[in-house]
Amino acid sequence: MKKAVGIVIEYNPFHNGHKYHLDKAKELGDIVIGVMSGDYVQRGEPAFINKWSRGEIALKEGIDILCELPSYYSTQSAEIFAKSSIGILKNLGVTTILFGSESSNIEKLKKILELEKNKEFNEEIRRNLDEGISYPNAYSLSIKKFLEKDIEINSNDILGIEYLRAIKYYDEKIEAQTLKRRAGGYYSQKEENNIMSATGIRKLIFENKSIENLVTKNSFEVLEKEKEKITKISDFYPLIRYAILSKKEKLADYQDVENGLENRIYEMALKYENHQEFFNNLITKRYTIGRIQRILIHILLDITKADTNYLKENIPYIRILGFSKKGREYLKTIEKNNDVKILTSFKNIKKILNEKEIKFLELNEKASIIYKIINPYEDRKIPIIID
Numbered sequence: 117m118k119k120a121v122g123i124v125i126e127y128n129p130f131h132n133g134h135k136y137h138l139d140k141a142k143e144l145g146d147i148v149i150g151v152m153s154g155d156y157v158q159r160g161e162p163a164f165i166n167k168w169s170r171g172e173i174a175l176k177e178g179i180d181i182l183c184e185l186p187s188y189y190s191t192q193s194a195e196i197f198a199k200s201s202i203g204i205l206k207n208l209g210v211t212t213i214l215f216g217s218e219s220s221n222i223e224k225l226k227k228i229l230e231l232e233k234n235k236e237f238n239e240e241i242r243r244n245l246d247e248g249i250s251y252p253n254a255y256s257l258s259i260k261k262f263l264e265k266d267i268e269i270n271s272n273d274i275l276g277i278e279y280l281r282a283i284k285y286y287d288e289k290i291e292a293q294t295l296k297r298r299a300g301g302y303y304s305q306k307e308e309n310n311i312m313s314a315t316g317i318r319k320l321i322f323e324n325k326s327i328e329n330l331v332t333k334n335s336f337e338v339l340e341k342e343k344e345k346i347t348k349i350s351d352f353y354p355l356i357r358y359a360i361l362s363k364k365e366k367l368a369d370y371q372d373v374e375n376g377l378e379n380r381i382y383e384m385a386l387k388y389e390n391h392q393e394f395f396n397n398l399i400t401k402r403y404t405i406g407r408i409q410r411i412l413i414h415i416l417l418d419i420t421k422a423d424t425n426y427l428k429e430n431i432p433y434i435r436i437l438g439f440s441k442k443g444r445e446y447l448k449t450i451e452k453n454n455d456v457k458i459l460t461s462f463k464n465i466k467k468i469l470n471e472k473e474i475k476f477l478e479l480n481e482k483a484s485i486i487y488k489i490i491n492p493y494e495d496r497k498i499p500i501i502i503d
Contacts, residue, residue: 133216
């Protein structure tokens, strides 16, 4: 059987750093399988361009099998995002995963994961949280105290720790490898050797500046085609505001909404017609920008705490967005003996999925319909095939 390497991606948009990561993944095995966030991404934002356009780039750049990370996973905290991604890759027979990180030190990340068994370490995190510090900062401060004073743990390192935790949870013999991020960090707008973060590239596009040297030819062509429809979260504010105001009695039921926060969200939505004013007045020291955005997207898309509790332990289905000829042959060898149903179309879907699984398929499809209100695109019923 061919060796499958897994990568977790957003490609929002695909750039030269992503190309480097993908090329390194190809060196590790025969098949590269990507699990890609759909129309919404982990920072709690609508994707810059739709999933099919991003999927087309991914496949043209050499991914063999591309599957969707549904919105009810892709908009979650690092823990759930990583656990669901690894769960999908595990069910597709992946034996190695390659992820980018700031430190690129897998042993250091494993040490941090082991540190969580320390009772005093966890108490230190709670003390930091009680002081109103956001969880990522509370976690990082605690690591500095118990492991290394000068250690720097950034967003991709934290995600890497969650990938390791997920592999341990599934008790899988999946080998994890990490690759040092080239150029700046996740939010960096600095260019190094024709590489810049996706955040920086999005900013350049919004400012109508050239990005041609920062992305591949395939990516540039698709971005040029889509540039009149690029999407940002402020475009969604009228929909988000309506959802908040119309769901007043249910706000506490949505994922990540802590006790009492629902009242503040409602009051701010009632008061502010402008997205920036609403957002600036909603953010506090305790809640990061990413967390607040995830909460708002959960309200918009009807992603509840109850549904998330189920989804933490169950993967309803795996939807394939596209494949190469090599990827199609690989899928044939694994799909019949898989615990999770692999979907390449919605034909006879009620015979394939049970009632609960259909519920979550429909939840994700509804999320894409909402996305298309702001950024219309032609949906596909079958995967993209690259020969």
